[in-house]
Amino acid sequence: MSERTLFDKVWDLHTVSILPSGQTQLFIGLHLVHEVTSPQAFAMLHERGLKVLFPERTVATVDHIVPTQNQARPFSDHLAEEMMQALERNCSEQDITFHNIGSGNQGIVHVIAPEQGLTQPGMTIACGDSHTSTHGAFGAIAFGIGTSQVRDILASQTLALSKLKVRKIEVNGTLRPGVFAKDVILHIIRTLGVKAGAGYAYEFAGTTFEQMGMEERMTICNMAIEGGARCGYINPDAVTFEYLKGKDFAPPESSWERAVAWWTAICSDTDALYDDAVVFDAGDIAPTVTWGITPGQGIGVDEAVPVLDALADEERPLAEEAYRYMGFKPGELIRGTRIDVCFIGSCTNGRISDLREAAKLAAGRHVAPGIKAFVVPGSERVKQQAETEGLDRVFTEAGFEWREPGCSMCLAMNPDKLQGNQISASSSNRNFKGRQGSAAGRTLLMSPAMVVAAAVTGSVCDVRDLFTEGHPHA
Amino acid sequence: MRSIQLISGRGIPLSGDDIDTDRIIPARFLRCITFDGLGEQVFADDRTHPEHPFNQPHYQGAKILVTNRNFGCGSSREHAPQALAKWGIEAVIGESFAEIFLGNCLAMGIPCVSAPSAAVKHLQQLVMIPATVLTIDLEALQVYSTEFCMTVTLDEASRQMFLAGTWDACAQLVAETGHIRVTAENLPYLNWTRI
Numbered sequence: 001m002s003e004r005t006l007f008d009k010v011w012d013l014h015t016v017s018i019l020p021s022g023q024t025q026l027f028i029g030l031h032l033v034h035e036v037t038s039p040q041a042f043a044m045l046h047e048r049g050l051k052v053l054f055p056e057r058t059v060a061t062v063d064h065i066v067p068t069q070n071q072a073r074p075f076s077d078h079l080a081e082e083m084m085q086a087l088e089r090n091c092s093e094q095d096i097t098f099h100n101i102g103s104g105n106q107g108i109v110h111v112i113a114p115e116q117g118l119t120q121p122g123m124t125i126a127c128g129d130s131h132t133s134t135h136g137a138f139g140a141i142a143f144g145i146g147t148s149q150v151r152d153i154l155a156s157q158t159l160a161l162s163k164l165k166v167r168k169i170e171v172n173g174t175l176r177p178g179v180f181a182k183d184v185i186l187h188i189i190r191t192l193g194v195k196a197g198a199g200y201a202y203e204f205a206g207t208t209f210e211q212m213g214m215e216e217r218m219t220i221c222n223m224a225i226e227g228g229a230r231c232g233y234i235n236p237d238a239v240t241f242e243y244l245k246g247k248d249f250a251p252p253e254s255s256w257e258r259a260v261a262w263w264t265a266i267c268s269d270t271d272a273l274y275d276d277a278v279v280f281d282a283g284d285i286a287p288t289v290t291w292g293i294t295p296g297q298g299i300g301v302d303e304a305v306p307v308l309d310a311l312a313d314e315e316r317p318l319a320e321e322a323y324r325y326m327g328f329k330p331g332e333l334i335r336g337t338r339i340d341v342c343f344i345g346s347c348t349n350g351r352i353s354d355l356r357e358a359a360k361l362a363a364g365r366h367v368a369p370g371i372k373a374f375v376v377p378g379s380e381r382v383k384q385q386a387e388t389e390g391l392d393r394v395f396t397e398a399g400f401e402w403r404e405p406g407c408s409m410c411l412a413m414n415p416d417k418l419q420g421n422q423i424s425a426s427s428s429n430r431n432f433k434g435r436q437g438s439a440a441g442r443t444l445l446m447s448p449a450m451v452v453a454a455a456v457t458g459s460v461c462d463v464r465d466l467f468t469e470g471h472p473h474a
Numbered sequence: 475m476r477s478i479q480l481i482s483g484r485g486i487p488l489s490g491d492d493i494d495t496d497r498i499i500p501a502r503f504l505r506c507i508t509f510d511g512l513g514e515q516v517f518a519d520d521r522t523h524p525e526h527p528f529n530q531p532h533y534q535g536a537k538i539l540v541t542n543r544n545f546g547c548g549s550s551r552e553h554a555p556q557a558l559a560k561w562g563i564e565a566v567i568g569e570s571f572a573e574i575f576l577g578n579c580l581a582m583g584i585p586c587v588s589a590p591s592a593a594v595k596h597l598q599q600l601v602m603i604p605a606t607v608l609t610i611d612l613e614a615l616q617v618y619s620t621e622f623c624m625t626v627t628l629d630e631a632s633r634q635m636f637l638a639g640t641w642d643a644c645a646q647l648v649a650e651t652g653h654i655r656v657t658a659e660n661l662p663y664l665n666w667t668r669i
Contacts, residue, residue, distance in 0.1 A: 013660070014657065016650055016653045016654050016657045017650055019643070019646060020638065020640065021631040021632075021634040021638070025646075025650060027654065027657045027658060029663065036504050037551070039508075043507070043508070053648075064504075065505060082507055083507060086507045118669060122663060130550040130574055143574075144550035146551070146574060147578075148578065149577065149578075149581060152581075152643060152647055155647065156644070156651075157654060158654055159643075161577075162629065194492060194547060195543065195544040195570060195572070198571075199573065225574075228547070228572065228573070249669050252666070252667065258662070259666060294492050314491070314543070317491065318492060321490070411549075413505060430496070432494045432496045432497065432548060433496070434496060434519045435496050439500075
């Protein structure tokens with residue numbers, strides 16, 4: 001046995017050279033590109049007289065600035081229009097596949113790559129977006145990068161990187177009803193903290209993850225970065241292979257067995273050595289809500305906002321800042337907090353299974369008076385699938401707006417923004433000050449099911465209470 | 475390629491843990507195709523509070539930011555260190571840094587050095603004295619002024635790159651085209667399907 005983790009194996013396979021600094025020159029198997037972090041990278045390439053080395057391993061789409069209503073071109077936001085044109089031009093000049101609005105394949109970059117079978121086990125995947133960790137759900141080493149590094153990949157299909165350590169995060173047991181993948185990752189982050197993962201890749205292992213489908217695994221890996229881990233992954237298995245089979249860019253029938261054998265071989269060895277390991281019990285996890293201004297400031301929905309005494313010394317200054325900004329008092333129950341805006345979407349929870357789960361709860365119910373609620377499917381394919389299943393009608397009949405695909409109010413670069421100090425129930429991944437488009441806006445992160453529960457009651461509530469009302473939930 | 479060993483200038487203290495890149499440069503300022511003009515927008519929302527250090531006349535022209543734990547967490551946006559650099563920051567001293575932020579700063583030639591909490595907090599007090607001029611020495615891994623000296627840490631690879639002037643890795647990476655293609659040839663998934 002080689003005692004290697006998946007991370008070790010994939011890292012070694014993609015090592016081109018060791019640079020004089022000691023960093024590794026790492027080949028990037030798939031480079032995903034979007035409109036926010038690429039314009040300056042292409043410009044730098046041009047300035048240096050370089051061209052894209054592997055356009056055939058580069059795939060682009062637009063997601064961050066896309067309006068989810070009124071998508072007519074030119075966009076009313078002329079800066080957004082300029083960014084669109086820059087990406088269109090750059091992709092055309094460099095012969096890069098570009099999934100534009102209306103192509104049927106556009107969407108949030110971390111939604112479109114998996115659904116097309118582009119994301120596969122054993123790859124290294126990079127994108128100028130920190131939630132690139134999402135693709136680790138397939139047993140890929142996937143991580144976010146900045147614009148200069150986008151330039152480096154465009155020019156050389158490689159990056160200069162230092163190897164990460166690996167922390168094994170094991171969660172075992174079956175999740176209780178009403179507890180979803182989102183709650184698992186929020187629970188992990190609240191326990192370990194937002195900086196614990198710095199310098200580490202997180203390997204998520206254990207029966208809880210084995211029981212999850214691929215979209216749930218993507219929710220988990222998506223938020224590894226919120227725990228400080230640039231990269232998070234789950235070893236591929238039969239669930240992974242089943243998901244990939246038949247997808248547009250999955251290995252064809254003639255290569256399938258070889259692919260499965262190779263994918264299986266890159267899994268962590270049973271005697272793999274980890275730099276650190278932590279273990280959780282799924283039974284301990286409740287529907288979780290963030291109350292503060294970092295994703296680590298989370299609590300179970302039946303808990304209270306922590307008092308200072310309950311927190312370690314080094315957590316107290318940030319907690320005090322969070323009480324002030326969010327308007328919560330220490331010891332106050334989170335349940336019952338009145339909400340203004342409800343958002344279902346994002347690269348964390350904008351896939352078809354998220355929409356199905358949300359629609360189950362929304363069916364037969366209605367958004368409470370005064371609440372603005374909207375659903376943003378993660379991609380044109382997700383939207384199409386949802387409409388085929390009638391989910392859009394379930395949502396609109398329940399009083400939710402049904403929108404076009406994009407990042408939307410996760411980071412509010414498009415017109416979808418909070419106003420003033422509005423408070424949102426959001427299925428996205430960050431609750432930083434000002435994150436959702438207003439300098440005083442407040443964000444409560446939770447699962448899509450919990451967002452629906454908040455929307456129909458008008459306040460933060462335990463989604464499990466809705467189950468006991470006699471409405472179907474399955 | 476510019477070797478970076480010594481950075482001298484006035485410091486500016488920014489107290490607080492987990493200062494994220496959404497605060498350093500809010501998303502609405504990412505609607506751009508160059509990095510021009512970002513210096514004016516740095517900490518745009520936080521600076522609606524007049525007492526913010528970046529608003530203070532006596533910190534204008536400071537080159538060395540002194541901050542606390544997990545600085546630069548959150549989004550990978552390189553616009554964040556670009557905004558700091560365009561405002562005038564050339565180096566950061568902190569308790570710890572988020573990883574993608576560190577990588578972005580390295581690629582831009584902005585050293586981020588770490589020190590223990592007590593030392594950093596002491597330094598934040600010291601730089602409030604207007605006459606204090608700090609020097610960061612990447613060779614010796616020290617920060618000093620006329621009054622004091624402290625040790626800082628920086629991972630060895632980054633340190634080498636700053637000193638050798640290879641912190642902009644692009645040219646080194648591009649030079650390896652032969653090895654790049656060999657590595658690619660040995661990756662089975664590149665041949666299973668054309669994307």
